[in-house]
Amino acid sequence: MIPTKTPTQSLGVMTALLLGLTLPISAHAIGDGSKLKIAQIRYNGAWDTRKKAPLVLAQEVRFRTSIDVQLTPTVVGLTDPAFFELPFALLTGNSRFRLSTRERSLLKKWLEGGGFLLVDNTGRSEPSPGFDQSIRTVISDMFPNRTFKKIPPQHVLYRTFYILDYPAGRVIRRPFLEGLFLDGRVAVVYSQNDLTGAMDRDRLGAWTYDVAPGGEEQREKAKRLATNIIQYAMCLDYKDDQVHLDHLLHKRRWKIQAPTIQAP
Secondary structure, three states, X not given: OOOOOOHHHHHHHHHHHHHOXXXXXOOOOOOHHHOEEEEEEEOOOXXXXXXXHHHHHHHHHHHHOOOOEEEEEEEEEOOOHHHHHOOEEEEEEOOOOOOOHHHHHHHXXXXXXXXXXXXXXXXXXXXXXXXXXXXXXXXXXXXXXOOOEEOOOOOHHHHOOOOOOOOOOOOOOOOXXXXXEEOOEEEEEEEOOOOHHHHOEOOOOOEOOOOOOOHHHHHHHHHHHXXXXXXXXXXXXXXXXXXXXXXXXXXXXXXXXXXXXXXO
């Protein structure tokens, strides 16, 4: 039998080749190393504004899908060698930040090598203008000829697992997600609706924040959106295949009424 690599291992090899690194030959046993890690990026700034959300997201994905997720929290810096073994990473914040030239260079190579980044603006009353400007500057510096574009509601991201018609979060300040498109795929998803805020818990396990305007139904929508994003990051556009159409239309149409959304 020819051994196969997990998405994590494949991405690590690909990125190492891009960086000109030499990898040791080793055997990979089935275990935590083969599980998806919901990794949060540590940077010079307010990177951990939703402390429990990554763990809750991992629990939700494990419960709802067949993806094997590691529940141990993972925090990684962009210059850490372990970063290049990850297929998925989460970057959150509510204030201005900057990445060093080396951090931007490594993040660019990781994205070009197949990495997927979920960016969440966790501003409390409104999207943080400082964070918004910072992430757009980072993207512009890494990809001068590209910019965030609105992800259309027909995109497969909204139906990889659940059929969704709007991007929920703790709040709904923007009725759309934005994405950075590379080689026909969305490599970065940017939410300004505090998606992780809908999944953050306090020390006693209670939800940290209320969800508005749709309450607990909107929180459920946020969980489904996060699940879809993870599913897309792992499988890209496989749900566009005709073989999945009947399953999507008849098995996952669990509708929740959308709350009234005010235009920005």
